[in-house]
Amino acid sequence: MTQILSLEKVAMRIASFVGVRGLGLGLAAWVGMSATLAAEAGLSGYQGAWVLEGRDCAEVYSSGGKGTSFKKPLDIFAPAFIVSGNRLRTPMASCRIKSVRPTGDRQILALDCANTVAANEVTVLMAIAPNGVLRRYYNDQDPTGTTYQRCSGK
Known part of the structure; x- marks a missing residue:
């Protein structure tokens, strides 16, 4: 009888530990999801395809059934990027x-x-400037930044 009680206590402790651990994992997942949602909310003005001001969008991008993508053959040096959800893609990298x-x-x-x-x-x-262009700054002291125009999106 003593063994049964101690096995029940062990089972309760394990259940308690698993419950606390599960709660911790659930909170961690919720915090991660909240951070992602917050990032996406802060990105609403950035959604779409962008190219350095003065460049022709048609030289860099092609439009298809799934939206805008980089034109083939790929110009790896094109000063352009696409923001979609919480993803930012350049011709050479995915972020x-x-x-x-x-x-x-x-x-x-x-x-x-x-x-x-x-x-x-x-x-x-x-x-995002009031006129709808995007400015990328090299650092806090950069007063002008580099200007990008939107090719598609939003």
């Missing part, structure tokens, strides 16, 4: 946008990027 944080009139995007040879974290400073 997951981990977070979007405001800093003054700009936003800091934290990215996890990968290409055919490496993966790394990248920080980008950008802002």
Whole structure:
């Protein structure tokens, strides 16, 4: 009888541990999902295909049934990118946008990027101007940034 009681206590402790562990994993998943949703919410103005101002969108992008994509053959040096959901793609890399944080009139995007040879974290400073163009800044002291025009999206 004593063995049965101690086995029941062990089972209860295991159930309690698993429940707490499961709650922790559930909270971690919820926090991760919340961060992703927050990043996507902060990205609404960035959605679409962008190219350096002055370049022709038709030289870089093609439109198809699934939306806009980079034209083939791929110009790996094209100053262009596509934001779709929480993904940012360039001709050579694919990035997951981990977070979007405001800093003054700009936003800091934290990215996890990968290409055919490496993966790394990248920080980008950008802002949507009142006239609808996007400016990418090299650092906090950059007063003008580089201007991109929207080719499709939003």
